[in-house]
Amino acid sequence: MSKSVEKLLIDVGSTYMKVSTSGHVEQHFRDFNQDILDDLVNKCGDTLKRFEKDDVHICSSANGGLTTLIIGVTQSFSLKYATNIAFNSGINIIDTILYQNIEDYSVPSEPVDVVIIVGGIDSHSELFSDSLYCYLEQLTYSNIVFVGSEKDAPVIKSKIDEVVVLPNIIDNRLHIVEEHLKEYLTNLYQQDIEGKEDIKHLYDITNNQIFSTPYIVNKALPHIDARFAVVDPFILLDIGGATTDIHYSKDLVDENIVTENEYDRLVFKKLGVYKSRESLIFSAKDNEFVYELLMHLKVTENILEEHSKRATKILMQLAIFLVLCKTSHYRKAYINLKLLAINSIVFTGGITKVLNQEEVEDIVAFFYKKVLTSEHKPRSIIDNNYDIWTLGAKELEACQ
Amino acid sequence: MKVVTGVVGNDIHVVANRLIDLSLRARGYEVFNLGVNTYLEEFFDAVVETGADVLLISSLNGEAEGWGREVKPLLTQYKKLDDVVMMIGGNLVVGRGDPDEIQRKYKSYGFDLVCHQIDLNTGLDMLETHLEKRTQESNA
Ligand code: B12
Numbered sequence: 127m128s129k130s131v132e133k134l135l136i137d138v139g140s141t142y143m144k145v146s147t148s149g150h151v152e153q154h155f156r157d158f159n160q161d162i163l164d165d166l167v168n169k170c171g172d173t174l175k176r177f178e179k180d181d182v183h184i185c186s187s188a189n190g191g192l193t194t195l196i197i198g199v200t201q202s203f204s205l206k207y208a209t210n211i212a213f214n215s216g217i218n219i220i221d222t223i224l225y226q227n228i229e230d231y232s233v234p235s236e237p238v239d240v241v242i243i244v245g246g247i248d249s250h251s252e253l254f255s256d257s258l259y260c261y262l263e264q265l266t267y268s269n270i271v272f273v274g275s276e277k278d279a280p281v282i283k284s285k286i287d288e289v290v291v292l293p294n295i296i297d298n299r300l301h302i303v304e305e306h307l308k309e310y311l312t313n314l315y316q317q318d319i320e321g322k323e324d325i326k327h328l329y330d331i332t333n334n335q336i337f338s339t340p341y342i343v344n345k346a347l348p349h350i351d352a353r354f355a356v357v358d359p360f361i362l363l364d365i366g367g368a369t370t371d372i373h374y375s376k377d378l379v380d381e382n383i384v385t386e387n388e389y390d391r392l393v394f395k396k397l398g399v400y401k402s403r404e405s406l407i408f409s410a411k412d413n414e415f416v417y418e419l420l421m422h423l424k425v426t427e428n429i430l431e432e433h434s435k436r437a438t439k440i441l442m443q444l445a446i447f448l449v450l451c452k453t454s455h456y457r458k459a460y461i462n463l464k465l466l467a468i469n470s471i472v473f474t475g476g477i478t479k480v481l482n483q484e485e486v487e488d489i490v491a492f493f494y495k496k497v498l499t500s501e502h503k504p505r506s507i508i509d510n511n512y513d514i515w516t517l518g519a520k521e522l523e524a525c526q
Numbered sequence: 527m528k529v530v531t532g533v534v535g536n537d538i539h540v541v542a543n544r545l546i547d548l549s550l551r552a553r554g555y556e557v558f559n560l561g562v563n564t565y566l567e568e569f570f571d572a573v574v575e576t577g578a579d580v581l582l583i584s585s586l587n588g589e590a591e592g593w594g595r596e597v598k599p600l601l602t603q604y605k606k607l608d609d610v611v612m613m614i615g616g617n618l619v620v621g622r623g624d625p626d627e628i629q630r631k632y633k634s635y636g637f638d639l640v641c642h643q644i645d646l647n648t649g650l651d652m653l654e655t656h657l658e659k660r661t662q663e664s665n666a
Binding site: 199200201202203204226245246247249250251296299300 | 571
């Protein structure tokens, strides 16, 4: 019989650090003048001392994620499938290029973490030619992966140095095949986290692999009803300092891409209230309903320039509103969720420390009324004790 | 020989689509069936991804005309589809209509073979004749 040992779970975010022991969660603001490990030791040294390296589990969302550029031959298949897989692996897409028009696209000036090339079913060939190689010569990237027709793979390999060739993401019935590319991207993401100097030092206190936080949260979703009275279907919003993640079950999407995962995830890299505060404000100003929302909250737009507790609250409220807008039919984004069909919205992340139930419900109701012109009221559930993350971390540990 | 097929637009009449799939396979074609409710862009994109030789579109519920007019403008946005045989069949107008007039109209939309209320086997025989003629021409 195995004895259940108490575990220490640590989440390093861009803004907060959370440390959880059985039944108790402590939370601290990050001190950016210190290395993460030093910061952690200073703040929770006593707790850390109580645990063996084997019993410490750490996840992090502090690295902000990887960027990708996708080159594919059609919008309906190659680009759509690769985009779907990249999003679900937590990767930020900086652009998608329709190959036949590649000469018309400008080359991104900033380096790209990974380039994905895709096109054609396995029995088709010669989908790419010199214009691809010319484009790539001008681009700065760290990784490149080919997931198109297997017949084209040898040519691609001979023309592009260090290209990784994986099985086609389009099968012979034109359906999506997720697993290989997803695994590759998830591993890159993982390596990126581990490669960050700051994170590397954390291996001084754990013998376990350090995972990305969204991955952990995703693991918790199928078990969420163990902790909360969540009524299906639901969405989960993780609103933090640098990013906002939305997790949703597949049946909420109109898209008929059939995949094996029950839950998908979308990361809005530029919607956060601290690190990406500027871009949050920018997207808010771009939204026609926001002024009305500010009026509803009885503040003026000057609040956006303030650095106060009140301003943080307003930014959090804006973040909820903007994410809901971005996934509704009102804004044509990457996905449109059936928001009128959901019964619960679960909130987790830094937001739960800033807003109370009433303040959250107020925004949700405003969104449904103004944008969807509906009286629909999904239940708002606030995970203010980080139960979801604890659940995910435990789930993962159980799988290991 | 590869064929992409499906029913265009918001059309859910599925019976003919199933028969077309079976008949094409029985005649030895490799079939990519996009099913009902398929938009023009998806048809063209499927041809690009598969390298299909033939695009066979069905329309049953009376929407064909509207989509037909969209074909040429959309095709100009594709750089590699010039050699594809374009075929359409089913109920191509609302009600009856003059067969010659329908032929002329859909050919002007960019279709090579037009099968308004023509039985499937007759239509597929027409396709075979067309393909044979094309091979002969390119060999000549
Ligand atoms: C069954 C049926 C339905 C069912 C469909 C169920 C399903 N999921 O398939 C239901 C009840 C849902 C339905 C709905 C509607 N229907 Co209806 N439906 C029929 C019906 C009775 C039979 C269709 C059928 O399955 N036939 C059997 C198959 C094997 O034959 P077929 O479809 O004609 O196909 C043959 C040929 O056309 C040919 N063919 C087809 N495509 C191609 C392509 C090529 C290249 C070639 C060579 C040949 C070819 O091959 C087949 C075999 O020979 C027909 C009337 C009729 N008797 O045809 C109306 C009919 C097709 N429907 C019609 C209409 C108007 C509708 C609705 C708009 C009604 C409404 N107001 O709601 C909706 C539209 C729904 C939608 N979004 O598409 C009209 C279309 C009118 C027009 N085009 O001029 C018809 C003709 C009835 C009529 N006489 O008015 N319908």
